[in-house]
Amino acid sequence: MGRNLQSGERLRPVDLARAHGLSTQAVRNYEEAGILPAAGRTPHGYRTYTPLHARALGTFLALVPGHGHATAAAVMRAVNQGAADEAFRLVDESHAQLLEDRRTLAAVENALRDLESGPPAPAPPAPGTTFIGPLADRLGVRSATLRTWERAGLVSPRRDPRTGYRVYDEADVRDALLARQLRRGGYPLERIAPLIAQVRSAGGLEPLEAALADWRARLSARGRAMLAGAAELEAYLRARG
Known part of the structure; x- marks a missing residue:
């Protein structure tokens, strides 16, 4: 499933940006911060994204309300680096703080x-x-x-x-x-x-x-946001395969 997403349709930075009311610079910043997986490049050097990148962006934005920007970014970096256990630890820490x-x-x-x-x-x-x-x-x-x-x-x-x-x-x-x-x-x-x-x-x-x-x-509200973020994170993990 992850391979199909990664090799599917090409998306431009503006496509990801418009879907969430962001600027294209914000999308590039998120990629550089490791929140999104590294983008592909055209022969002319332009960034290209896939539905997997779109899902990563949606996951990050869903995590922010419950966990805060810094923790959400750290969770996404851990997942994108293949360190799922570290991502789970960060999520657990947020839940412990809420409790x-x-x-x-x-x-x-x-x-x-x-x-x-x-x-x-x-x-x-x-x-x-x-x-x-x-x-x-x-x-x-x-x-x-x-x-x-x-x-x-x-x-x-x-x-x-x-x-x-x-x-x-x-x-x-x-x-x-x-x-x-x-x-x-x-x-x-x-x-x-x-x-x-x-x-x-x-x-x-x-x-x-x-x-x-x-x-x-x-x-x-924070507790509900954590539930919503968890659902998106699980979907992203499944999409990565």
Whole structure:
């Protein structure tokens, strides 16, 4: 089957380009990058492609939405070089990353639910504020842990101008509670910090619901795109023989 495709009708770069709304230069670039097999040449040096090249281009473009440009290109290079196992490894890594992203989203959603249904805070020393000791007691952690979280950017308490003590406002308490839940889920500080920053930029937990819904939708779209890409990759592998 692969031989028939490779020796079938000749296609010009513009034929491949038009089929996908690309420029002919993009097609040439993909060939030079190893995403497409090497083109044939006419006696005058013009590139000629076959239906196999067209299928390779379609496969690459189908892989991009689920795996990203770099991984899709690496997969195609591996297949074109006869290293199918390397291509499968790259695909597996993308699926593993998607699963990890789903777990992260689930951890954030669980943490937000825990914050919404958790026990009320103990009476603070002033409206909307608390100090490091009472906050550490509420969280069930040591004061040193809160100081570590502060250095990592998870909480940003202000300092009392008279005493120099750390003062945590309501937003700091919220961030600390979210950090505790994520730490319980096994997430490292460097992965928690960007999530805390997202909560801050959203202005609280409620506006973050829309961001989480969008996150879920993007993960689902990525999963479906991976399925579509896998079907095209299997067809390309069969076409190569």
